[in-house]
Amino acid sequence: MNTLAPELEADLADLESAEDFLDYFRIAYDPAVVQVSRLHILQRAHDYLAARPAGTPLEFEDYRGALALAYNDFLKSDALTEKVFNVHRRAAGIATIPIGAIGRARH
Template sequence: MTDEDFDLDYDELVSAEDFLTYFGVDYDPAVVQVNRLHILQRYHDYLDQAAEMPADAATRRALHAEQLTRAYRDFVASDALTEKVFRVFRMHEPRQIRVGLDQLLEHLPHAAKV
């Protein structure tokens, strides 16, 4: 496999199933159906953490396969809410903000002054 072959093949991958099949990762379709975006984001995050991307296509493909397998397994053993891949899952609980009536009345020109 040449670098160009790998790059061309990689550019054609669209779905989580495409990635898993291409890299030879055995998967349960039920796990992928529920967690597809989370798996792909975690895979991307793991690749970003790699110190350096290998120049050799075969080594690069092996690294991708390893990180995709790792990402998939995260969601076999856990779930999206626990893993918190996306920012929305890491947000804090909603906060309560109190605004006094006097503060509201200050901004209304037609409100009577008390």
């Protein structure tokens, strides 16, 4: 798990919408893009941050970079193409199965 600077953690707790996050991190955005892809953008930013090595402190610029990358993903693409959520991956025929669910069939 990555750690967060205390002052940044307090600031982030006050943010409620995708627009709040984009404004806070000073990322210019098209409201029409955010209106359609707000949850996808936030989830993709979370995924980018989660991919960082465990124990890495997260600073303002880390969050800003992840959110900017996520926003740009959806500026050039859409939710169906990006497949951020499981429902879109399943619709594309991509499924994940827990390793514990794999085994021999019982008769």
